[in-house]
């Protein structure tokens with residue numbers, strides 16, 4: 001899977017005079033390997049991961065994310081993202097696992113921000129899914145519906161009917177305000193996979209991250225198989 005480092009490397013290469021042959025090799029390999037449709041690019045963002053690298057426009061990122069008994073939210077998010085990425089790559093998707101800071105005007109077929117909730121009330125439980133309020137693709141709500149259904153089906157967790165304004169206005173969706181945000185052609189959704197502060201939810205997101213990952217993978221598959229409206 002590509003990480004942010006690989007993306008930065010690719011950007012440097014494209015500006016370098018001597019990079020031509022390397023790029024050609026890559027293209028040849030690509031066209032041999034993929035005889036039919038080009039691979040679908042999926043971005044899985046591990047919420048809060050490497051938030052300390054936030055640029056000034058996103059300096060608020062450095063102070064958030066929930067935790068439970070010394071376990072940070074980003075660790076849980078990253079584990080789920082990496083497991084989902086491995087399954088998707090095996091199935092032929094191109095996958096980027098992204099940290100909290102999204103590359104400028106980042107482009108993919110689908111971007112899913114992965115987070116976990118926290119509450120002072122240990123009985124608070126369930127997951128939520130939201131689409132970008134600034135969606136220009138016309139597909140984000142459809143993907144949010146797919147993800148909302150698939151994640152519950154696979155994990156057995158309860159879907160909370162409410163989404164927060166912070167989810168719909170997630171910073172990575174806000175390409176008008178931030179340079180480090182999605183390109184408007186990228187479908188953007190966000191999932192709060194469960195409450196880190198809930199024993200019931202931790203059974204999935206901490207003790208069985210593979211299942212949480214499978215829930216996300218299931219939605220990605222439905223998205224890519226769905227006919228374009």
Ligand SMILES: [Zn+2]
Nearest residue numbers: 047065115116
């Ligand atoms: Zn979070």
